[in-house]
Amino acid sequence: MNTFKVGDVIRKTRLGLKITQEQLSDGICSVGSLSKIENNLQVPTKANFDALMQRMGKTGDIYYSFVSERDFDIQEMKHRITLFMSVRQYEEARKILMEFEKLVDKKEVLNIQFILYIKAIIDKNNGESLEHVLDLFLQAIKITIPNFNVNRLSNYLLTDEDIMIINNIALAYYNLDNKEEAIKLMYELIDYIEDRYIDTKSKVEKLPLILYNLSKWLGLEKRYEEAIDICNKGVEVCNKHGKLRCYGEIIYNKGYNLYELDRREESIDCIKQAYYIFLAQQNTEYASNVVAFAKENLNLNLEL
Template sequence: MAVYVVGDFLRETRLRKGYTQEEVSYGICTTASLSRIENGMQKPGRIILEKLFERLGTENNLFDSFVSREEMELYTEIQTLIRNVTDGDLKKIEEQIDIVEKLTQNTSELERQSLFWAKGTLAAQKYGNKSDAMEWLLKAIHITLPDFNGKNPLRNKLLTFDEITIINSIAVRYAENEDLLTAIQLDMWLKEYMENKIIDGKMKTTKYPMVVYNLSCWFEDKECYKEELEMAEQGIKLCVKYGNLALFPKLVLNKGSALARLGDHENARKYLHQAVTIFEAMGRLEIVQQVTAWCKKNCEFEI
């Protein structure tokens, strides 16, 4: 499609949602650049275009904007890196980091945001270096949110999906350091943001269950079982509605655990049994053993 159509769509969506050019472009490009894009005077690169769409709470399903073969290659390799991090394959993450690092040597910092996030993940998961991990994550988020101090939500800012992912990773690091209050504060910010700012779509159905699953775990650690139950139920509802079942059994497990802690043993047994059945079907027998042992120790029933 013609470039001006992209600009029209961005402008009309922005105005419909009541956002200023400053809010949408913050940390991604200059306000002047967004104005030129909206007026059809500038062709945005793929990464910039996707981040602008995400700030508007939607996904770029209508337009492609590759300006060169090199940009297409970089975009493809960044997506591969993100998938490797999601899959947790540390060897592939390390290999892909080298590829993306070479391709971004002469690009802007914006193209390196996912690279820094991946380095933070690798530092934490492979080397157990929490300090380096947090440093990389903060470096990644400061590319587009330079005034984020790593702890306090910026509720007046619009977020891209990458920013949501990075902030969630920062929250996970706080939880690992037993700063559960900060972790909960950050992920509650993300949860509320996705509920209020992002329309339903593939990225939301991936990230929302991840955030509420984390919250349910952290509320359990804080012995806030009603809140744990609420988070688990919200995650289950979205997983079922959109058929995204990656975290479904873990959310069911957390729901059963919360019910048990709250003394509702009849329903707790039902949901814990459902979770165990799913994990058995998945071949995750180590989890089945853990749940069985937990029930034997903490409940008035066995699975």
């Protein structure tokens, strides 16, 4: 069986996609460092390897098995922080983040980006101003994309972290009443993921959330037909890949937009589907919202 060093994997992937060393390394490491990595004269950190592979639409997990003890500790702390964030235990995440900051070198740009990204989310949930939160997100994205411009998204090579940061930048724009800019940015982000991402795993982990956010905004802006199209795309992605993240929310959004277009029977079908999905997920908060909407707008009695 053929085996390749990580430098070989990066070089072969980059050349296959006709990406220059300058394009790939920008914001992550120097061109000189990338050249050494590709020639197996330097071993990248796990974070740098993942970021380089993600920019090329690949996951690095299947290639990179050997890391230093310090690298392992850093990845373990990032995993714990992310886990606490996913269950909204922000104070626990903040405590670990403080320890993480002490461990990280200021030259480790991807780890600095991660710190800014997590701080922004924690600050947002602690009631800090949206302007402050947006500034942190912009600081974070400009670490890997120094010339970041919301109107030039297709020109960049994005990592997984970049995509989630841009998603949050769009959220901040929308909440700051810059709604058209937010919607435009979401459309560009969806186009990027669909056109540039090769790795299916990364694609299906991110698309449902982004499609959900966009469908919600379009509905609130009374762009109901557009919203339904986005919902249909979200349902298709979830069904095709067996992903339940945002599945119920997307179907609920579709039901709402169908209701606004007086397509009552179709709306009822979607509302019932969303209701049963939330019940199966034991998501009583969202199930309660569906029950209230069904009773108030569709004269439909659902029980918790």
